[in-house]
Amino acid sequence: MTATLPMNVTHVWTVLPVRRPYHLMRTLSCGQAFRWRADGAGAAGIFAGRKIRLEQRGTAIAVEGIENTGASEALANYLGLDQPLRSIERELGRDRVLARLLPHTSGIAILRQDPWECLASFIVSAFNNIPKIEMTLARLSERFGDALSGGGHRFPIAEALADVPERGLRECLLGYRAPYLRSVARLVHSRAFNLKALFALSYDDGRRMLLELPGVGDKVADCVLLFAYGKTEAFPVDVWVKRAVERWYFRGERKTSREIKTFAQRRFGRHAGYAQQHLFHYLRTNARRFARHPSP
DNA sequence: ATTCAGGTGCGAG
DNA sequence: CTCGCACCTGAA
Numbered sequence: 001m002t003a004t005l006p007m008n009v010t011h012v013w014t015v016l017p018v019r020r021p022y023h024l025m026r027t028l029s030c031g032q033a034f035r036w037r038a039d040g041a042g043a044a045g046i047f048a049g050r051k052i053r054l055e056q057r058g059t060a061i062a063v064e065g066i067e068n069t070g071a072s073e074a075l076a077n078y079l080g081l082d083q084p085l086r087s088i089e090r091e092l093g094r095d096r097v098l099a100r101l102l103p104h105t106s107g108i109a110i111l112r113q114d115p116w117e118c119l120a121s122f123i124v125s126a127f128n129n130i131p132k133i134e135m136t137l138a139r140l141s142e143r144f145g146d147a148l149s150g151g152g153h154r155f156p157i158a159e160a161l162a163d164v165p166e167r168g169l170r171e172c173l174l175g176y177r178a179p180y181l182r183s184v185a186r187l188v189h190s191r192a193f194n195l196k197a198l199f200a201l202s203y204d205d206g207r208r209m210l211l212e213l214p215g216v217g218d219k220v221a222d223c224v225l226l227f228a229y230g231k232t233e234a235f236p237v238d239v240w241v242k243r244a245v246e247r248w249y250f251r252g253e254r255k256t257s258r259e260i261k262t263f264a265q266r267r268f269g270r271h272a273g274y275a276q277q278h279l280f281h282y283l284r285t286n287a288r289r290f291a292r293h294p295s296p
Numbered sequence: 297a298t299t300c301a302g303g304t305g306c307g308a309g
Numbered sequence: 310c311t312c313g314c315a316c317c318t319g320a321a
Contacts, residue, residue: 129302
């Protein structure tokens with residue numbers, strides 16, 4: 001009499017230690033990345049060519065689907081588990097507005113995403129909405145990304161998108177962004193644009209480089225610098241953050257995106273990117289409340 | 297039907 | 310340099 005497990009199901013668990021106030025689900029669902037899916041109390045997605053599932057339990061993250069230490073170290077880096085969130089939030093909490101938001105948003109880390117996937121994702125995000133962005137990225141992956149043995153697909157490499165006829169891209173709901181994405185895919189694949197070189201550049205120089213790309217303006221450049229290159233002084237200004245800053249810091253006065261960004265970068269300095277995430281996440285999860293009660 | 301989405305590129309002043 | 314406008318497309 002032996003209890004047997006199905007031989008084709010091998011659950012391999014790894015545990016990553018985390019420090020408070022790290023919050024996995026807030027970090028994965030606050031709009032930095034678009035390919036994670038809520039799965040019970042955790043999240044599921046593709047990392048380093050493997051289908052994995054993550055779930056936080058107190059000061060540990062249980063990882064299903066990764067066995068070797070190299071991959072789990074890469075995952076810890078991707079998740080930003082090393083970031084000193086406690087001291088960052090203590091500093092941000094000196095701001096009156098953020099002090100009231102933080103109880104609802106605490107624990108958001110800045111992911112260290114793959115630059116190409118991040119760049120492509122935020123080109124898709126321009127003047128778009130989140131459900132459609134997710135749909136587009138899922139379709140791109142399904143059609144042009146490598147299929148994985150455990151199901152699911154990798155995000156397509158630049159080469160895979162470089163030669164796709166525009167019609168194929170438009171079928172992924174890219175609309176007018178199709179030529180932008182294809183041009184950028186070609187530039188990246190041909191090495192005319194070196195994504196790795198940006199790691200060595202300052203925020204300003206990296207930004208200048210990214211702004212050369214078609215479909216990349218100030219907002220998308222800041223998202224890539226923040227979510228892939230760890231330039232935490234970046235402050236992407238989207239419509240939501242713009243409204244929030246106008247209401248909470250300028251008594252509803254209209255400001256240009258440029259003014260909002262300059263204001264935020266002066267006020268929050270090297271932690272501006274974190275501040276942006278707390279503002280954005282609060283708005284996304286309390287959009288209704290925000291409409292009726294302009295203050296948190 | 298009209299409006300709104302994580303903006304950007306373009307031409308005009 | 311700043312300003313105004315068009316823009317694929319699907320969901321409410």
